[in-house]
Amino acid sequence: MRETRGRITVEIQGDALVIKGAIDETARLSELLDYAGGPLLALDLGGVTFINSLGVRDWIRMQSAAQARGIGLELRRVAEPLVHQLNMIVATRGTARVTSFYAPYACDACGREESRLIDAVAYARWLGNLQAPAMSCAECGRGMEFNDFPERYFSFLSV
Amino acid sequence: MGAASILIVHPDRKIQRTVHRILGGTGHGVDVADDVGQAVRLLSNLAPILVVVDGSAMASPSIEPFLAAAKVRGAEACIMLVGATQLEQAPRILSLGAVTNLLVHPMPVLGEELTITAQKLIRDDLFGAEKYLLWGTELHAATLTRASQRVQLVGELAEQLRGHGQSARVASIAMLVADELISNAVHNAPVDDRGTHYRADLARDAELALDGRHAVVVRWGCDGRYVAIEVGDAFGSLSRDRVLCSLAQSDVKDQGGGAGMGIALTYRSCDHLVFNLAPGKRTEVIALIDVRYPPTERVAASSFNVFVERER
Numbered sequence: 235m236r237e238t239r240g241r242i243t244v245e246i247q248g249d250a251l252v253i254k255g256a257i258d259e260t261a262r263l264s265e266l267l268d269y270a271g272g273p274l275l276a277l278d279l280g281g282v283t284f285i286n287s288l289g290v291r292d293w294i295r296m297q298s299a300a301q302a303r304g305i306g307l308e309l310r311r312v313a314e315p316l317v318h319q320l321n322m323i324v325a326t327r328g329t330a331r332v333t334s335f336y337a338p339y340a341c342d343a344c345g346r347e348e349s350r351l352i353d354a355v356a357y358a359r360w361l362g363n364l365q366a367p368a369m370s371c372a373e374c375g376r377g378m379e380f381n382d383f384p385e386r387y388f389s390f391l392s393v
Numbered sequence: 394m395g396a397a398s399i400l401i402v403h404p405d406r407k408i409q410r411t412v413h414r415i416l417g418g419t420g421h422g423v424d425v426a427d428d429v430g431q432a433v434r435l436l437s438n439l440a441p442i443l444v445v446v447d448g449s450a451m452a453s454p455s456i457e458p459f460l461a462a463a464k465v466r467g468a469e470a471c472i473m474l475v476g477a478t479q480l481e482q483a484p485r486i487l488s489l490g491a492v493t494n495l496l497v498h499p500m501p502v503l504g505e506e507l508t509i510t511a512q513k514l515i516r517d518d519l520f521g522a523e524k525y526l527l528w529g530t531e532l533h534a535a536t537l538t539r540a541s542q543r544v545q546l547v548g549e550l551a552e553q554l555r556g557h558g559q560s561a562r563v564a565s566i567a568m569l570v571a572d573e574l575i576s577n578a579v580h581n582a583p584v585d586d587r588g589t590h591y592r593a594d595l596a597r598d599a600e601l602a603l604d605g606r607h608a609v610v611v612r613w614g615c616d617g618r619y620v621a622i623e624v625g626d627a628f629g630s631l632s633r634d635r636v637l638c639s640l641a642q643s644d645v646k647d648q649g650g651g652a653g654m655g656i657a658l659t660y661r662s663c664d665h666l667v668f669n670l671a672p673g674k675r676t677e678v679i680a681l682i683d684v685r686y687p688p689t690e691r692v693a694a695s696s697f698n699v700f701v702e703r704e705r
Contacts, residue, residue: 240598241544256544258544258572258597258598259596259597259598260598283565283568284547284551284565284568284569284572285569286569286572286573286576287573287576287654287655287658288597290654290658291654314561314562314565315565315568315569318565318566318569318662322658322661322662338560338562340560340686345686347560347561347562347686348560349560349561349562381562381686383691383692383693385693386693
């Protein structure tokens with residue numbers, strides 16, 4: 235199954251609904267809740283490239299609808315543009331559980347910048363202390379630095 | 394009343410001197426006060442065109458009367474400097490409505506921001522992203538003549554930035570900023586003679602002709618320090634008060650709601666947001682995204698400026 239809705243594509247892969255593309259005024263996200271076969275719907279968000287203010291409103295409506303219907307949301311591989319919104323707007327978090335997300339890293343040695351996946355469950359204690367997990371540069375093998383403010387970037391995990 | 398001058402209110406001697414040196418280059422006399430009380434006393438003999446106030450002054454009960462008195466004495470703008478330890482004061486500063494320029498970055502960025510801000514105000518030469526970029530930086534320009542071109546243009550901007558070596562993080566912030574500013578210019582800027590924003594309630598995905606005055610001009614460029622995105626319209630309907638109100642919106646943080654959410658999101662996404670307003674003539678918004686690494690001068694807050702062109 236693969237569906238195109240406005241500027242996003244939606245596809246079931248394993249136990250998750252994979253969303254890719256740009257979330258804007260055309261996404262109609264609440265309708266995605268119909269894909270939930272039970273009390274939990276897992277969303278794989280690693281392919282989300284963009285979300286604007288109208289997409290944010292749609293996202294908040296989806297969160298509210300999920301709560302009203304008793305559907306728990308698990309957010310996997312949350313892409314940076316979405317993390318950005320989760321941090322800026324409390325309502326976007328709803329009651330969803332984030333299990334992994336992307337974060338910006340940069341290598342001081344070679345200057346490479348990269349979005350790296352962080353397992354929010356395995357690193358829960360680190361993240362709770364606003365510490366970014368250590369990462370190695372794929373290009374030069376040296377240690378990479380977290381490239382944002384931990385108190386800002388990880389704040390979405392504190393609710 | 395004395396000659397036009399600049400009044401600095403700051404408790405730290407070292408920063409007083411730094412700011413004095415920066416603003417001394419404007420050619421105007423610079424007066425310095427250690428606190429708001431002293432500034433109020435100085436004000437009776439001064440006619441400052443600018444007041445530059447440290448964020449710590451927000452703790453003074455005299456700050457609001459001082460800003461009001463400075464305005465009466467002819468001050469065109471209040472520039473507030475906010476250090477890293479005062480960032481939590483930003484919402485209160487915004488809620489005052491009297492601070493049109495908030496600068497949050499340490500030196501050397503402070504020097505750049507302060508010089509440009511002061512010179513724009515003094516010269517009343519407001520428009521153009523060039524003022525924020527190094528000399529010689531090329532600005533790409535596009536004019537939108539149909540609303541549907543927004544999506545394509547935003548995508549092209551992101552692709553171009555990625556092609557020029559910018560990270561996915563920078564490209565995604567640039568996309569958000571450009572999308573929100575263009576959307577505002579297309580839908581919220583147009584007003585009729587009665588002041589009705591006749592396109593504000595139209596669906597954002599509906600096709601619209603952007604003919605004549607409705608055309609939206611977008612320019613962008615990068616000088617290795619900042620990605621600058623400039624969006625302009627020919628209505629000039631965005632007011633200073635509306636901007637300050639949108640920047641101060643707290644329900645965006647809590648509920649993601651309210652009018653002006655696009656401006657609030659843009660402000661929270663970039664490092665410096667500039668509004669150049671010529672009422673009834675044109676509006677230009679410039680968003681600057683700091684792309685330097687390591688980000689030694691980046692802080693977890695953003696500067697803003699609201700400039701209003703004087704009536705000629």
